[in-house]
Amino acid sequence: MIDAQTLRDLVAADPLVRILDVRTGGEFDSVHVPGSYNVPLDTLSEHARDLADLEHPVVLVCKSGARADQAHTKLTGAGKQRLHLLEGGLDAWIASGGDVVRGTSETWAMDRQVRLVAGTISLVGILTSIFVPKAKWLAGGVAAGLTFSAVSNTCAMGNALARLPYNKGRGCDVGAVLDEMRNGEAS
16 A cells, blocks of 8 residues: 555656556546546456556556455455555545546546435435334445445445446546556646
8 A cells, every 4th residue: 555645656656556446437437637547446346367467557546446456356356466555545535636637527436426325315214214114224225235335345236326327437447547557648
């Protein structure tokens, strides 16, 4: 793990360092670290070997660090070396005063989307249970899912939401991203 200042120092000292953002395309289009490349976590798995073959050192970024940690596991499993995680993710980068590129997209961060959906389903379950008592189990199911999500550091609801068109952004052509990463042409 490296902190935001170490990332700034690393990028300044080594122009070959690549920043790989593993958030959804919509989140990336909304805000990202200048010079970073986007390969969403749900796409990264099928291209882990290609990304692992990239000779450049890579720093993984997501909103808070959880998805980047999952990407780290996948890439190291595929043989990637010279791989770092940005501690605290984009949130820490912004809090440290790091520059960002802001797009016109207003896509919410994935954790915010998950809170909205989980809260809505729970609320509907509780309100519906006034008339249909067994509906309370809907809220219980969401609570169990959130508990499992915290313990396993995965998020099935987030993975499902990431597949919605709203979160796809401009899409990800991994081949083009790999070419850009090899040649140093980031957005």
